Amino acid sequence: MNSLLQKKESARVPEPTLRRLPWYLSNVKLLKQKGERYVSSTQISKEINIDASQIAKDLSYVNISGRTRVGYEVDTLIAVLEDFLGFTNLHKAFLFGVGSLGGALLRDSGLKHFGLEIVAAFDVNPKLVGSTLNGIPIFHSDEFKAKMQEHAVPIGVLTVPIEIAQHITDYMVEGGIKAVWNFTPFRIRVPENIVVQNTSLYAHLALMFNRLNFNEIK
Amino acid sequence: MNSLLQKKESARVPEPTLRRLPWYLSNVKLLKQKGERYVSSTQISKEINIDASQIAKDLSYVNISGRTRVGYEVDTLIAVLEDFLGFTNLHKAFLFGVGSLGGALLRDSGLKHFGLEIVAAFDVNPKLVGSTLNGIPIFHSDEFKAKMQEHAVPIGVLTVPIEIAQHITDYMVEGGIKAVWNFTPFRIRVPENIVVQNTSLYAHLALMFNRLNFNEIK
Numbered sequence A, B: 001m002n003s004l005l006q007k008k009e010s011a012r013v014p015e016p017t018l019r020r021l022p023w024y025l026s027n028v029k030l031l032k033q034k035g036e037r038y039v040s041s042t043q044i045s046k047e048i049n050i051d052a053s054q055i056a057k058d059l060s061y062v063n064i065s066g067r068t069r070v071g072y073e074v075d076t077l078i079a080v081l082e083d084f085l086g087f088t089n090l091h092k093a094f095l096f097g098v099g100s101l102g103g104a105l106l107r108d109s110g111l112k113h114f115g116l117e118i119v120a121a122f123d124v125n126p127k128l129v130g131s132t133l134n135g136i137p138i139f140h141s142d143e144f145k146a147k148m149q150e151h152a153v154p155i156g157v158l159t160v161p162i163e164i165a166q167h168i169t170d171y172m173v174e175g176g177i178k179a180v181w182n183f184t185p186f187r188i189r190v191p192e193n194i195v196v197q198n199t200s201l202y203a204h205l206a207l208m209f210n211r212l213n214f215n216e217i218k
Helices: A003-011 A015-033 A041-048 A052-059 A074-084 A100-107 A141-151 A162-175 A201-217 B003-010 B015-033 B041-048 B052-060 B074-084 B100-107 B141-151 B162-175 B201-217
Strands: A091-096 A116-123 A136-140 A155-158 A179-182 A195-198 B091-096 B116-123 B136-140 B155-158 B179-182 B195-198
Touching (some): A015 A052, A015 A074, A015 B162, A015 B201, A091 A100, A091 A141, A091 A162, A100 A116, A100 B100, A116 A141, A155 A162, A162 A179, A179 B201, A195 B201, A201 B015, A201 B195, B015 B041, B015 B074, B091 B100, B091 B141, B091 B162, B116 B141, B136 B141, B141 B162
Parallel strands (some): A091 A116, A155 A179, A179 A195, B091 B116, B091 B155, B116 B136, B155 B179, B179 B195
C-alpha cells in the first residue's frame, strides 16, 4: 500500500473514534510504566469502562494487529497510536491574539509533545510586538502575510477578542491558513475546505457549572 | 417562582443547548457593540448559521421573552444569558499539577470573567511549593484537605501527568471536590454524584490534524 492510500484510509476515521483513541494511548502508556509488555482490548476496557468490542473496532482503524490471547504489543501500540494521531509530526502554527489565554498557550510547552509547534504570534499591542514569549517571537498582525511566505504554516490558533474573531479568521484564510483552532466562544465561518476545531473553555465551564448546580439541588 | 425551583428548571437544559448558548451570547455582545438595542432569533441565525427555530427553542430554556417583530432586548438578553451560564457567579476552584498547562491556566485571568476563580494550586515540586503564580498560592499537595476546610471549594482542575490522574482524582473526591475539570487525556473514573468535564486539548489536536491531513490529500 503506498503512503497516499494509507493516509486516505486513516482520514476516514469517525470523530468518536478519534476522540477515544487518545484515551487508549494514555492508558497503554500507563500500562507500559507498570511493566506490561502486552495489552488486550479487554484489559483496556476494564481500566476505562468502554466496551472491549468498541475498543477493538476503534483500533481496527489503526494499522496494528493483535495476537490472539496475547493482545497488542505495548511499545508498538504506543508508537502506532502516536503516529496515527499526528503527535509524532510537528505541525507548525501561528497564534493570533496574545492576551491572557493566547499568552498562556504560548507558554504551554506541552503542546509540542502532541505535535503542535507555535512558531510565531501576532498582535497589535505595541507593548508586545517585537518581544518574545517562551522563545516565540511576537510580530505585528500586519506582518502575517510576509511571515506566511517564509514558513507556509498550516494552522492558526485564534485567541483574539470576539469582536474581531471573524475578521482575523478571514485574514488568516486569505493568507493561506488551512485549519483554525478556535478558542473564542464565537462561532466563526470559513470556506468549506478550511478545518475548524472549536475549543471553547467557556462553553465547557458553562456545562460544568450547570451540572454542578443540578447535583447540588437534587 | 422561588429560586430553588428556578434553578431546578435551568438544570434540565440539554447539553447541545448549553453548548450553543455561549455562541448566542458572544454574538449578541457583538451586536450591542454595533449599537443594536433589539435582536431577533432570525438575526442571530443569519450571523451564525443556525436555524432560527433552534435558537428560539434554545432561548426558551432561558428566563427571557422576546416581543413580536422587535425581538429580545440586547442588554437584558446578555445579562440573562451570562447569569444563566454561571458566568456572573464566581465558582471557586483548586488546581492540581502546576506543570506547563497548569501554569498556563493559572496565568489565564480570563477564566475569572467566565465565573471560575482558581484560589490555590497544589503540587509536590519543592521549587514551586510556597511560591505564587499570578497571585495564586501554590501549596504542597498534602495540604489540600486542610485548605479544603478553610475554603470549601467545589471544583478541582486536573492538570497532572496521566500516571497520577486517577490517584489525584480520588484524592480530590475524598477531600470533598464536587466537579473535576479534567485537562488530561486520561479517562478518569468518579462516583456517580461527581461532575466530570473533559477538556483534552490533545484530543482536539488529533481531530484537527486528521481533518487537515484529509483535506490535503483529497
